[in-house]
Each structure stands twice: as structure tokens, then as C-alpha cells.
Amino acid sequence: MVLIGLAGGLLVGTVVGLVGAGGAIIAVPALVYVVGLSPEEAVPTSLVVVGLASIAGAIPRLRSDVSWPLVLIIGLAGIPASWAGAAAGSLLDPDWLMLIFAGIMIVAGLRMLSVSRPSGRPPTASSARNRGTLALRGIPTGLAVGFLTGMLGVGGGFLIIPALTLLLGLPIPRAVGTSLVIISINSASGFAAHLEDLSIDWALTASFAAAAMAASLTAARAAHRLDDAVVGRVFAVMIFAVALGVLLQTVPALLRQEPAPPEAPAPQAQQAPQTQPAGISASLTVSRLSIGERSVNLVISNGTETDLEITAAALDSPWYTGPAPWVPADGDGTTVRPGGRVALPAALPAAVCAGGTDPSGADSSGDNAASVRLTLGDGSTHSVAAPDPYSSLAGVHGQDCLQQAVDEVAVIALPAGLGVSEDGRSTVISVAVTPTGGDGSLTVDAIGTTTLITEAPGKPWPRQVEISGNDAPSVLELHIVPMRCDVHALAEDKVGTRLPLEIEAGGYRGQVRLEPPPEFTAAVYEFVRSACTQ
Known part of the structure; x- marks a missing residue:
């Protein structure tokens, strides 16, 4: 876990220190898809890491490369917007949250490409000195950046940099320094907005943040020796690749989701005392x-x-x-x-x-x-x-x-152990299906992967399985391989052995997670450890 945090922090800090943006664009997908955190955990973790990395990257630039009037305008506008973004993010399904993040990443890549090309007009000193222009263009930027910071855990530098260079005429070095200070403010405000229901791994965050701060400080001191256009184009290509990976993870999951069933009138509420104390x-x-x-x-x-x-x-x-x-x-x-x-x-x-x-x-x-x-x-x-x-x-x-609807048709249970492994790198889960003898039926639309296990290559798991209450007992065989092999996967596992089934039964449709017996959990852990050392 610490090694992963250090590696991720070095990458995030280098990007932040060089271009003044983009740390969270890398940090959030890494925390979700590599480390295995949920989006709810990854967002506040990213805000801590990116905020501290931005402070470190801003230190060498404070004297000459920061526009403090713009920091004040954009930073203050972003504080209330970050709280609104955090509230909006808490209402979104995690898959939709990551899909929106992928869209933001694509926008970020396009913006970085536009900044890396000449704008066609030189910066004007008069525009930078005009307070009315600063407020007119800076406040909407601060609101947009703050909202995205609170909702997605991004610092917003990919929006701030183009706004500062293309709209307000700042040169790239000054735009980068100003962006880093604004990102620090937005990250602190966004993190505060998540304190109410905070879920964070502080050991991972500390290793991630320490490496990010060191890398950001080093990159900031070396930034003046590099070509800004080349750095911008390389970064754009990187986040396009990460966006593609996020889309490949989230779109299939969203396509399998179904709308909730309609609501209907129901029984009268239970009686309770009618007095409510003031306050x-x-x-x-x-x-x-x-x-x-x-x-x-x-x-x-x-x-x-x-x-x-x-x-x-x-x-x-x-x-x-x-x-x-x-x-x-x-x-x-x-x-x-x-x-x-x-x-x-x-x-x-x-x-x-x-x-x-x-x-x-x-x-x-x-x-x-x-x-x-x-x-x-x-x-x-x-x-x-x-x-x-x-x-x-x-x-x-x-x-x-x-x-309840599933139980009326059949009992679907995980076994106490795993099947025989031929090569040590894959094995078989035999999911037992025991019909109850009733007249109902259900459909297993798909079986999802977990943070620990996934389909073995060339051996897809069963889909669209029809089960009737009067069928004979049967078995669903799942050929599995480890999903990932980092130490954090087993050390912090919560749902890696709880297999998710997408099921339609009794007019309901949704996800049912099979509860694993202790023997099954132990067998999966041992298999992942063994297969990852092959």
C-alpha cells in the first residue's frame, strides 16, 4: 500500500509541479482502479494529496509568478461552489460520478492542447490590470472550478490555466503559479465539505501526499528549463489514455443498470408518540x-x-x-x-x-x-x-x-472452498443454485467482478441465466483469476469475496451480493496470494 502511494504521489506531484494542473485527473482514477478505493473515499483523499502538492509546487513561485488579485477573486468564488459540488456528488451513483470524471478528463486534455499552442494574440497588460475584466472573467471560472473540486476531487487547474492564459492574458509561468495557489484553496474547501461523512485511509494518504509534495517541489524548480508546449501535449495524451480506461470500466456497468420500479400506495404507518421536542x-x-x-x-x-x-x-x-x-x-x-x-x-x-x-x-x-x-x-x-x-x-x-423475491425462487450460495486449479493462476467458483419448489422465476442477467477476482481470459461467466422455482438443483461455474495483486487489495478488502449478481425477480431488478462463508473468504485470499506470486 505504501509503495503504491509513493509511486502515485511521485506521478501526481510531478504533473502538478510542472503544469500547475492535472494532479487529481491522475490521482482519482489511480485511487479507484489501482488502489481499489470507492469514489467516495478517493475524492477526499485526492483533495488532500493535490492540495498539499499544489502548496509545495507554489512555494518557488510565490515571489514573482503569482497574481494575487486573481487568487482572491477565483479562490473566494470557489469556496461556496465547492460545498455545492460536494452535496451534488453525494447524490450521484459512483459509476455516474466516474463517467462525469472521464468527460472532465477529455475536456482537460483538449484544454491543455489549446494552451500548448499559441493563442494567436499576445497578452495585454491593460486586461490584466482592469479589475472589472478580472472579476467578470474570474468569478465564473472560480464558481465552475470550485463546484468540480467539491464533486469530483479535482483541483481545477485544467480550467484555471486556460482561463488565465486565454481570457486574462497571463503568461504560462505566472498562470501556473497562480493556478497552484487557487488549487490549494479549492482543495482545502472541498475537503472541509466532505468532513461530515469522511472515509479515508490516512496511511495511504500520508504516503501519497509526502511523495507528491516532494515531486511537486522538485518539478516546480525544474519547470523553467522545459518547453511548456511539449509538457502540455505529453500531459494531454496521458489524460486521454486514462479517460479511455475510466470509460471502459464505467460504461458497461451503467448499461447493465435498470431504472427503479414504480412506487405504489401502501399500508398505514405504525403508530408512535406524537410529541416532538423543540430543538x-x-x-x-x-x-x-x-x-x-x-x-x-x-x-x-x-x-x-x-x-x-x-x-x-x-x-x-x-x-x-x-x-x-x-x-x-x-x-x-x-x-x-x-x-x-x-x-x-x-x-x-x-x-x-x-x-x-x-x-x-x-x-x-x-x-x-x-x-x-x-x-x-x-x-x-x-x-x-x-x-x-x-x-x-x-x-x-x-x-x-x-x-425476498430471490429467496422465494431459489437459494443461491457460494461454496465453502474453490475448485481445483490447473496452473495455479486460475481456479473455479461453483455457485450452488437450489430452487425452493415454488412457481416463481428469476433471471441472473450478469455476474459482476469484485476488487479481488475477475473472469479468466477466454472463459466468460454465465449471463442471462433463467431459474425457475421447480427446477432441479444446478451449479454456476465461474473461472476466476486475480483482479489485482497489490498488497493493499487483501489488507483493506471489504467486498472482494462478496460476489455481485444482477438479478430480476418478482418485479424487482437490481444487485444482490452473495454472502461468503468464512471458508470461502479464506480460500479466495489464499488463491489470490498464491496466484500473484506465480
Whole structure:
């Protein structure tokens, strides 16, 4: 993991130090597709790395190659925009997020090519001194760059550099120095916008950032000896290649996705106490770290001026057969300070499903008339409305209903071990399909790869498999090879042995991840270690 971080940091820092842009264009895809982080983890990690690399690259340029009026205009405009971008990014599917990133990369490559060619007009001193021109052209640039910084983890230098050179007439060296300072500001603001639900590997980030800062400082000192046009063209070709790789990863996944089933009216909500104390609010989220767990976080905020002592809590929702209780780990409850908040994990009961429709009558905002019952330290019980702003509970409920529909047709299970390997570099997973004997049916549209395993070359996995409830038991054979062989793959694995199946059943369509028995997980880890040393 540390070696990968060092190598990635050297590449990112060199690019940032030379051209004043583009570090995140390389960092985010590397963190997602090489290291194996999710986009949600890669974006804040990239902001730390690129921000620190930009500071290092700016140091040799601070005296003569920074336009501080433009730093002020573009940097200040980007701060609120980065928060808006972070909010927008949290609403996007990770595959769509990476697809947008690929589009931005293509734009970045085209921009770098345009900067590497003569603009056809020399810079004018009057345009650089005109404050009205600076504001008119700098503020929209700052807003666009800040939004992309918060949403995608990019510093925005690929937009800043063309704007500074083509629109505001700055020479390339001064544009690079100004861009680096702006990127530092935007990265700090974008990272702050992700603090609320931060998920980051600090060991990886530290190694990545240290190498990036050293490389950026060195490259910045050597930049004046290199031809700007040649550097720009080489960088453009590099990011075109990375964009192509991202497209090849995301487009097939998006094509397999189906729209969510329509919603329909449903049963009446469960009864709960009707008093809501002033200053206390609740919302629902699902932790990205709760892989394979059927739980939801009850986020309680204390807007009062006194401590809030919570001894018990439960979620009431018409989507589930009963309340979802929070059980205190120590049995003593928890205390929330004034202005603070706490996330209480609640285990979900069985879902109420209606054959492909939403039983709650929820609207597009994810509101399903859910509420949280709180028992306070004084013994009083209160009901607090619990909105679901990011459709977190809606997503879990959809998965629950799909799983119910699948279980009514067949039990699909991973084995306790792996098949015999002929050459040590590949092996076979025998997925057991045991029909339940009912009249229903389902279709396995596709079986997805994981962060650890993928299809063996020339031996594609089964697709469009029809399974009926009265079929005989069968086996799906998957010939596998390791997806990647870096140390980080096994050390930080969370979903590498949970095989994703794209399934349509009972009017529902979506992804079901097969839960691996411990023996299967151990066998996969041992296979990956062995195959990667062949």
C-alpha cells in the first residue's frame, strides 16, 4: 500500500509541479482502479494529496509568478461552489460520478492542447490590470472550478490555466503559479465539505501526499528549463489514455443498470408518540462501512442548549414489519452535547414488500413517513420525524425486497472452498443454485467482478441465466483469476469475496451480493496470494 502511494504521489506531484494542473485527473482514477478505493473515499483523499502538492509546487513561485488579485477573486468564488459540488456528488451513483470524471478528463486534455499552442494574440497588460475584466472573467471560472473540486476531487487547474492564459492574458509561468495557489484553496474547501461523512485511509494518504509534495517541489524548480508546449501535449495524451480506461470500466456497468420500479400506495404507518421536542431533529443515513449489514444510522442532532441524554431509540417505518431498535453497546445510553449529533445504528426487521412496488407511497425525496422514537434520560418518550434526504433507507429497502423475491425462487450460495486449479493462476467458483419448489422465476442477467477476482481470459461467466422455482438443483461455474495483486487489495478488502449478481425477480431488478462463508473468504485470499506470486 505504501509503495503504491509513493509511486502515485511521485506521478501526481510531478504533473502538478510542472503544469500547475492535472494532479487529481491522475490521482482519482489511480485511487479507484489501482488502489481499489470507492469514489467516495478517493475524492477526499485526492483533495488532500493535490492540495498539499499544489502548496509545495507554489512555494518557488510565490515571489514573482503569482497574481494575487486573481487568487482572491477565483479562490473566494470557489469556496461556496465547492460545498455545492460536494452535496451534488453525494447524490450521484459512483459509476455516474466516474463517467462525469472521464468527460472532465477529455475536456482537460483538449484544454491543455489549446494552451500548448499559441493563442494567436499576445497578452495585454491593460486586461490584466482592469479589475472589472478580472472579476467578470474570474468569478465564473472560480464558481465552475470550485463546484468540480467539491464533486469530483479535482483541483481545477485544467480550467484555471486556460482561463488565465486565454481570457486574462497571463503568461504560462505566472498562470501556473497562480493556478497552484487557487488549487490549494479549492482543495482545502472541498475537503472541509466532505468532513461530515469522511472515509479515508490516512496511511495511504500520508504516503501519497509526502511523495507528491516532494515531486511537486522538485518539478516546480525544474519547470523553467522545459518547453511548456511539449509538457502540455505529453500531459494531454496521458489524460486521454486514462479517460479511455475510466470509460471502459464505467460504461458497461451503467448499461447493465435498470431504472427503479414504480412506487405504489401502501399500508398505514405504525403508530408512535406524537410529541416532538423543540430543538431535536433526526435523519437517516447508511454507513459505507456497513458492508453486508442490514442496518440504518439514526442521526440525532441536539439543537438545544442542554445535554440530551438518550437511553433508547427505534425507527418506525411502513417499509418494515416492526420497529428497528438501537441497542446501546454499554447499556447506559448516550449523551449528545448542545450543538452536537450522534449516529445510532439500528438493525432492520423484515421488509414489507408489494411485488415490485414501494409499499410506503414514498415521494422522490425518499420521504416514507419514517420517525424515530427517543426515550430520554428523564423517562419521557418522543417521536421525531426522520427524513431520508439521500434515499439511504430507500436503497436498503429495495435490496431487501429484491432479496425476498430471490429467496422465494431459489437459494443461491457460494461454496465453502474453490475448485481445483490447473496452473495455479486460475481456479473455479461453483455457485450452488437450489430452487425452493415454488412457481416463481428469476433471471441472473450478469455476474459482476469484485476488487479481488475477475473472469479468466477466454472463459466468460454465465449471463442471462433463467431459474425457475421447480427446477432441479444446478451449479454456476465461474473461472476466476486475480483482479489485482497489490498488497493493499487483501489488507483493506471489504467486498472482494462478496460476489455481485444482477438479478430480476418478482418485479424487482437490481444487485444482490452473495454472502461468503468464512471458508470461502479464506480460500479466495489464499488463491489470490498464491496466484500473484506465480
